[in-house]
Amino acid sequence: MIYGAMKFSIGGSLKLAFRPWVEGLENIPAHGPAILASNHLSFSDSFFLPAVLDRKVTFIAKSEYFTAPGVKGKLTAAFFKGVGQLPVDRSGGRGAGxxxxxxxxxxxxxxxxxxxYPEGTRSPDGRLYRGKPGGLARVALATGAPVIPVAMIDTEKIQPPGQxxxxxxxxxxxxxxxxxxxRYQGMDGDRFILRSVTDEVxxxxxxxxxxxxxxVYATAAKRQIAEDAKKKGQERPDA
Known part of the structure; x- marks a missing residue:
C-alpha cells in the first residue's frame, strides 16, 4: 500500500517533470525474481529506475536513513521504505557486506x-568502474536468478555536486x-567464478x-581524487 502510493506520487512526478526515455522494458520479467545490475551515476538512480517499471524494485540503503531521530527522521524513514529501499548497516566492514x-x-x-550497483558507490567522474565481486555475483550464484544489466544515462547531469x-x-x-x-549456481565460494561473473555483467x-x-574500484578512485585535491590545496601559495 505504502509503496504503491509512493510510486504513484514520486514516480508519476518524476516521469512528468523529467520525461525519462527507456529502452528494453521487455527484458524485465512480468513475474518472478531477477537481479537488476546498474551503473551508478547519481543519487536519483534508485528513483528513476523504479519509476519506469511496473514492478517494485528493492535496493539496499544505509540504515542511517531509517534511524534518524525526530520528525524529519521519521519522514525520511517512511520515504525510503515507501520507495522500496531496504535498510542495511554498512558500517561493519565484512559483516555489513x-x-x-x-x-x-x-x-x-x-x-x-x-x-x-556492482561498482559499490557512485562514479566520481561519469566513467564506469570495476565491479565488486561480492554482492552481485554471490546473490546470483546463491539463487540462480537471472541478472539484467541496466545503464542509467545522464542522471549525473540533473543535479551535479553543488547545484x-x-x-x-x-x-x-x-x-x-x-x-x-x-551454470555456476552454488559456486559462490569460488573467487575466480565471482570475478568472472562480475566482469561479464x-x-x-x-x-x-x-x-x-x-x-579500478570507484572507492579507490574517490580516495585518489580526494588526496590529489588535498595536495593541490597544500601546494597553493598563500595569498
Missing amino acids: EAAIKAGIQVIESGGLFGI VVPRLMRPGIRIGEPLDFS MYEIMKLSGQEYVD
Missing part, C-alpha cells in the same frame, strides 16, 4: 526484483537482455551505457 548479500537473497527468494535546484532534462535508461549464470553495462571503463 554479508548483511547486504543476505538481504538480496531474501528479496530474490520471495520472487522480487533486487536492484544493485541545489535540479536541472530539467531527459535522462535515459537502457535495459539489457537477462544473463543466465545458473560490467561488460554488458559498458556496452549499454557507452561509458569509458576504468579497471
Whole structure:
C-alpha cells in the first residue's frame, strides 16, 4: 500500500517533470525474481529506475536513513521504505557486506526484483568502474536468478555536486537482455567464478551505457581524487 502510493506520487512526478526515455522494458520479467545490475551515476538512480517499471524494485540503503531521530527522521524513514529501499548497516566492514548479500537473497527468494550497483558507490567522474565481486555475483550464484544489466544515462547531469535546484532534462535508461549464470549456481565460494561473473555483467553495462571503463574500484578512485585535491590545496601559495 505504502509503496504503491509512493510510486504513484514520486514516480508519476518524476516521469512528468523529467520525461525519462527507456529502452528494453521487455527484458524485465512480468513475474518472478531477477537481479537488476546498474551503473551508478547519481543519487536519483534508485528513483528513476523504479519509476519506469511496473514492478517494485528493492535496493539496499544505509540504515542511517531509517534511524534518524525526530520528525524529519521519521519522514525520511517512511520515504525510503515507501520507495522500496531496504535498510542495511554498512558500517561493519565484512559483516555489513554479508548483511547486504543476505538481504538480496531474501528479496530474490520471495520472487522480487533486487536492484544493485556492482561498482559499490557512485562514479566520481561519469566513467564506469570495476565491479565488486561480492554482492552481485554471490546473490546470483546463491539463487540462480537471472541478472539484467541496466545503464542509467545522464542522471549525473540533473543535479551535479553543488547545484541545489535540479536541472530539467531527459535522462535515459537502457535495459539489457537477462544473463543466465545458473551454470555456476552454488559456486559462490569460488573467487575466480565471482570475478568472472562480475566482469561479464560490467561488460554488458559498458556496452549499454557507452561509458569509458576504468579497471579500478570507484572507492579507490574517490580516495585518489580526494588526496590529489588535498595536495593541490597544500601546494597553493598563500595569498
